Amino acid sequence: MPSINNLKFSNGLEIPSLGLGTYKEEKEDVLVDAVKAAIKSGYRHFDCAHIYFNEQHIGKAIRDTIAESNGALKREDFFITSKCWNTYHSREKVHLCLDQILQRLGLEYLDLYLIHWPMGFKEDAGDYPLGEDGKMIPSDIHYLDTYKAMEECVRNGKTKSIGVSNFNIKQLEDVLANGEIKPVCNQVEVNPLFQNAELIEFCQKKNIVVVAYAPLGAPDRAWLKTEDPVPLQHPIVLNLAKKHNKSPAQIILRWLLQRGLVVIPKSVNPTRIEENSKIFDFNLSSEEMTEFKNFRDQFRFYKFEVADKHQFYPFE
Numbered sequence: 001m002p003s004i005n006n007l008k009f010s011n012g013l014e015i016p017s018l019g020l021g022t023y024k025e026e027k028e029d030v031l032v033d034a035v036k037a038a039i040k041s042g043y044r045h046f047d048c049a050h051i052y053f054n055e056q057h058i059g060k061a062i063r064d065t066i067a068e069s070n071g072a073l074k075r076e077d078f079f080i081t082s083k084c085w086n087t088y089h090s091r092e093k094v095h096l097c098l099d100q101i102l103q104r105l106g107l108e109y110l111d112l113y114l115i116h117w118p119m120g121f122k123e124d125a126g127d128y129p130l131g132e133d134g135k136m137i138p139s140d141i142h143y144l145d146t147y148k149a150m151e152e153c154v155r156n157g158k159t160k161s162i163g164v165s166n167f168n169i170k171q172l173e174d175v176l177a178n179g180e181i182k183p184v185c186n187q188v189e190v191n192p193l194f195q196n197a198e199l200i201e202f203c204q205k206k207n208i209v210v211v212a213y214a215p216l217g218a219p220d221r222a223w224l225k226t227e228d229p230v231p232l233q234h235p236i237v238l239n240l241a242k243k244h245n246k247s248p249a250q251i252i253l254r255w256l257l258q259r260g261l262v263v264i265p266k267s268v269n270p271t272r273i274e275e276n277s278k279i280f281d282f283n284l285s286s287e288e289m290t291e292f293k294n295f296r297d298q299f300r301f302y303k304f305e306v307a308d309k310h311q312f313y314p315f316e
Contacts, residue, residue: 002280004042007262009184010207013161015112016079017257018277019045021213021266028057030268035061037270039073041277047187047213047264048105049083049116050097051127059105080105081112081187081211083165084150086307087127089120089141094149098158113150113159114187117166118143119310128306136307143171143312144178151181163187163209166304168314169202176206187211190261192231192252192292193299204260211262216249218301236291244282253279255292 006014020038025031035046035058046062048055062080066073082105088097098113120139122129129137143164150162163185164175175183186203190196190212203210217231231237232248240251249265253276256263265276300315307313 004044004277004280007209007260009161009209010182011161011184013111013184015185015209015211015262016043016045017262018043018253018279019047019079019081019211019262019264020273021047021264022054022058023049023052023213023266025266025268026052026054026057028060031057032061032064034268034270034273036065038273038277039065041274043273043277044077045079045081045262045264047081047211048101050085050088050101051083051116055082055101055104056106059107063106075107079111080107081114082110083114083116084146085127086117086119086121086136087123087125087129087139089115089139089143089146090123091145091149091152093123094146095153098153102158109157110159112161112163112185113153114163114165114185115143115146115150115167117304117307118164118168118171118312118314119307120146120312121307130306133309134306135309138310143167144174147175147179147183151179154181161185165211165213166314169199171312171314172202172206172208183208185209185211185262187213187264189214189300189302190256191215191217191301192234192237192255192295193217194301195292195295195298200259200261209262210260211264212256213264214301215256215263215265216252234295236294240284240288240291244284246278246282247275249276250279251284254282254284255289258284258289 082101120141122137161184163183165187237248241248
């Protein structure tokens with residue numbers, strides 16, 4: 001099986017172009033088995049977050065696998081991302097969040113630490129501090145102050161690289177103009193129904209790697225309606241899958257890779273995890289890549305509407 005290739009960050013370090021998304025799975029046995037199945041299939045990149053409430057299980061699976069490998073695998077063979085949550089945007093909380101993440105993972109450092117969203121929420125009031133209006137209670141902390149604290153995390157050696165997630169172009173321009181350490185990536189939603197072309201073009205011009213979350217859409221999300229579109233069922237995807245003798249998921253992931261993106265599909269099904277890794281042994285032609293421009297539906301799966309009154313809400 002062809003190995004997973006890497007993309008180079010602006011700081012010279014590298015990130016595997018395929019990783020395992022771990023959102024929305026908190027059961028220890030399920031997640032440990034999924035991570036071990038992923039490692040067996042060649043994955044070394046695992047995407048975590050403080051707010052996923054499962055990092056202790058991911059860390060256990062990775063540490064157990066290293067221990068069982070008899071020296072064949074080491075910590076430095078893995079690329080671990082995690083994210084600073086919105087209620088940890090003050091300087092001291094940025095460090096506290098990272099310390100808690102590392103403690104849960106049982107690791108000494110992260111490969112990549114991201115600001116999960118540009119929006120800070122009220123601190124010391126739970127993970128989702130809701131006001132009487134049903135919206136998140138904001139903090140007055142600017143994301144640039146949060147980013148300065150992230151830079152300190154690089155300097156103290158607790159993360160090798162830093163970046164952002166869900167930042168729009170203006171917010172990225174602010175960070176680039178005011179930061180001392182360039183963000184190496186922006187993790188955002190990208191899939192056939194939300195191609196995010198303008199933001200991706202901006203990031204790539206600035207040598208910021210784009211990590212695509214929800215690359216296959218989010219078909220299992222409770223808030224979706226039955227009539228909402230599903231990328232995996234689109235005729236263009238189905239036709240290409242038949243033509244290449246690949247699954248619809250493999251076609252979409254390949255399309256994203258050929259756009260120069262990192263993909264982090266989420267699955268806890270070992271068969272699907274292995275299937276999603278088999279995207280390095282074929283190519284889509286330029287004509288086939290162009291077919292994706294025929295997608296007419298533009299549908300953002302993750303709108304985070306409960307925070308849409310925040311002054312730094314990133315989506316129009």
